[in-house]
Amino acid sequence: MPVCAADRLLQGVSALAVETATEGLGPLMAFGVIGALGVGSQLLAWRLRMPAIVLMLVAGLLAGPVFGLLDPARDIGPLMGPMISIAVAIILFEGGLTLNLHQLRDAATGVRRLVFIGAPLGWLTSTLVLHYVAGLSWESSAVFGGIMIVTGPTVIAPLLRSARLSRRPAALLQWEAIINDPIGALAAVLAFEVVLVLRTATSVGSAAVDLAVGIAVAVALGAAGAYGLVQAFRRGVVPEYMKVPLLFVSVLVVFALSDTMLHESGLLAVTIMGIGIANSDLPSYEELRRFKEQATVLLVSGVFILLAAGLDPSTITSLGWNAVIFVAAVILVARPVTVLISLIASGLSWRERALVALTGPRGVVLVAVAGLFGERLVALGVEDATRIGPLAFALVAVTVVLHGFTLAPMAKALGLTGGDRPGVLILGGSNWTIALAQALEKAEVPVLMSDPNYFHLVPARSAGIKTFSGDILSEAAENRVELVSFESVIAATDNDAYNTLVATDLAPEFGRDHVYQVTREKSDNARHSLPATLGGRKFGNGLTHDGWEQKLNEGWRFRVTRLTAEFTLEDWMAKWPDAYLLGQVGPRGTLRLLAPDEEIKTAPDARLISLVPPEEGEPSGPDAAEMPQDPVAPEKPA
Numbered sequence: 001m002p003v004c005a006a007d008r009l010l011q012g013v014s015a016l017a018v019e020t021a022t023e024g025l026g027p028l029m030a031f032g033v034i035g036a037l038g039v040g041s042q043l044l045a046w047r048l049r050m051p052a053i054v055l056m057l058v059a060g061l062l063a064g065p066v067f068g069l070l071d072p073a074r075d076i077g078p079l080m081g082p083m084i085s086i087a088v089a090i091i092l093f094e095g096g097l098t099l100n101l102h103q104l105r106d107a108a109t110g111v112r113r114l115v116f117i118g119a120p121l122g123w124l125t126s127t128l129v130l131h132y133v134a135g136l137s138w139e140s141s142a143v144f145g146g147i148m149i150v151t152g153p154t155v156i157a158p159l160l161r162s163a164r165l166s167r168r169p170a171a172l173l174q175w176e177a178i179i180n181d182p183i184g185a186l187a188a189v190l191a192f193e194v195v196l197v198l199r200t201a202t203s204v205g206s207a208a209v210d211l212a213v214g215i216a217v218a219v220a221l222g223a224a225g226a227y228g229l230v231q232a233f234r235r236g237v238v239p240e241y242m243k244v245p246l247l248f249v250s251v252l253v254v255f256a257l258s259d260t261m262l263h264e265s266g267l268l269a270v271t272i273m274g275i276g277i278a279n280s281d282l283p284s285y286e287e288l289r290r291f292k293e294q295a296t297v298l299l300v301s302g303v304f305i306l307l308a309a310g311l312d313p314s315t316i317t318s319l320g321w322n323a324v325i326f327v328a329a330v331i332l333v334a335r336p337v338t339v340l341i342s343l344i345a346s347g348l349s350w351r352e353r354a355l356v357a358l359t360g361p362r363g364v365v366l367v368a369v370a371g372l373f374g375e376r377l378v379a380l381g382v383e384d385a386t387r388i389g390p391l392a393f394a395l396v397a398v399t400v401v402l403h404g405f406t407l408a409p410m411a412k413a414l415g416l417t418g419g420d421r422p423g424v425l426i427l428g429g430s431n432w433t434i435a436l437a438q439a440l441e442k443a444e445v446p447v448l449m450s451d452p453n454y455f456h457l458v459p460a461r462s463a464g465i466k467t468f469s470g471d472i473l474s475e476a477a478e479n480r481v482e483l484v485s486f487e488s489v490i491a492a493t494d495n496d497a498y499n500t501l502v503a504t505d506l507a508p509e510f511g512r513d514h515v516y517q518v519t520r521e522k523s524d525n526a527r528h529s530l531p532a533t534l535g536g537r538k539f540g541n542g543l544t545h546d547g548w549e550q551k552l553n554e555g556w557r558f559r560v561t562r563l564t565a566e567f568t569l570e571d572w573m574a575k576w577p578d579a580y581l582l583g584q585v586g587p588r589g590t591l592r593l594l595a596p597d598e599e600i601k602t603a604p605d606a607r608l609i610s611l612v613p614p615e616e617g618e619p620s621g622p623d624a625a626e627m628p629q630d631p632v633a634p635e636k637p638a
Helices: 005-023 027-048 052-066 077-097 101-106 109-116 118-132 138-147 153-163 167-200 204-234 240-261 266-278 285-309 313-342 350-357 364-380 383-413 431-442 454-462 475-480 496-510 545-553 569-575
Strands: 423-427 447-451 466-469 486-491 515-517 557-562 580-585 591-593 607-612
Touching: 027 052, 027 285, 052 285, 052 383, 077 240, 077 266, 077 285, 077 364, 109 118, 109 167, 109 313, 118 138, 118 167, 118 313, 138 167, 138 364, 138 383, 153 167, 153 383, 167 204, 167 266, 167 350, 167 364, 204 240, 204 266, 240 266, 285 364, 285 383, 313 350, 313 383, 364 383, 423 431, 431 447, 431 454, 431 545, 431 557, 447 454, 454 466, 486 496, 486 591, 496 515
Parallel strands: 423 447, 423 486, 447 466, 486 515
Antiparallel strands: 557 607, 580 591, 580 607
16 A cells, blocks of 8 residues: 555654654754754844844754754764854954944044954953953953954844934944954954964964964965955956855955964954955945845854854853853943943043943854854863853853843933834925825824935925935935934935935845835836836835825825724725825834735724825815824724
8 A cells, every 4th residue: 555645754754853863963954954043043033023142042052952953063073163164264254344444434433432442441351351250261361352342243233223222322332343343353363373372382482473474474365365356356357246256265265275374374364354355445345245244144143053052061050150240240340341441531421321331232253253262272272261152152142131121221211212113214305205204293203304405305394394415325324314213214206216226225224125115207118127126115006206296286185094993994995995005003103104005904093194085175286285184983982
């Protein structure tokens, strides 16, 4: 009798479970599990609006020490070491790729102080805490202390967006995380090189020579790799579709070549290489950086799951109260002392200095780099380096959870929030965008209107709408506009090309689901159609900029309608069957814009933002475009 497909599948699952329990997953299945746990944790964290590192830590610990499903040493074996080394090399290269010295020179005084004073001072204070509080040797403390400079650029961004900080403290925390990311890795690499030379050299003189040679070789190889790539890209020797693959291969070659010529110098070489490319003003730099960021997210997830699953339960339990005191000392002593000294006479208020001093979440980069250097130090004979990995996990877990729950209340208590409700950024000053902005403000949604043409914003300012005159993509906008206060963007100028440019550029910042654009003229024509990768989501039901203006001239107007138990969505649709439903404001004041044909899900007490036709007997023309609150059925008495 033939076995059905379900029976075969059940037998296969049973055989896999038995094989996993006896022999482990094997390399192929282990890679699949690591990828699923890492990327799955990131996706779930995005859905739950929480830091991904928390879920990755839980997933790694459950899969490894708790249930024993994944054991990297057993399932991957000798491949684990080279894999982590290459992943960390690419992570450090991406960190160097974010360090633009021109931006550093142009940065505000507070940012420069946090880099030039805060980085070395943070290295010192972290090293002292590690040695005197955690009880690590000077060698382990110096290496781990350098890594602790990094405050987690992958963690800071979602925390800032959820906490909705005002512009200046948010910029300080974000720029500190971005710039100190490669600096912290560089400090750890240099400290490790010193430990390596002191452990292997025969005398002080030879140690100094070995250290100088190691740094020189790594810098030379990294600079040569960056120079070669930059020249090849600038002269058009490499086609666009080959730039990213060549970049990856070059990183691997420089890392392997430097490590072969001089042991453990590869990480320094790829960091220097990244810094060299970041400061070369390549036209294609932004595309390279974004792709590298995506690759780094994947690699960081994998390394984090690997390290969490490979933690020794006995090592975790042996940390005890010593680890608790260490984490408390970092949060309450090392971080505040570093920041407060660095920001003396910086022009910041005491509230801003206090907020920055008490905010220092660490991220997956710290765990990945610390885990690698911990293993390297153990191989050199530094026995207490086995505690670096667990201490890094403890520091990351506590700081991410702590700041994730306390940053928003602390900022609100200090009066440093960018606004209680997420707002809308409208690009383009015209009659219909002003009417839309007034309707949104009537629904208590904050609005900022921007336009490159100063005179287009004169009527908006007269109507009391907040404005920014200039290009929203300019450095001036980056310094003056608190983008973190806005959740959605509507590109609605009279220039379709500019709308497409802005929507494409801001999509990674806001998320593609939150960037909208008015329909372009002739967009239905095949000769004028654009690929889905350009522009934003359609705003409204296919109306162009001129189409919106025409509707207002015909007497259409924006309305805010509150739904109740007596006046439901069905009642609204029956009353205005031809209306354009643009969005809805939930009971908590959050706005959800609606694309054409998007499913409408309303909650009780929601408010609808719509463009409705004139009713019979109403005047037409621009003067009729007012936004009265729609009459709705009265509430039933309790």
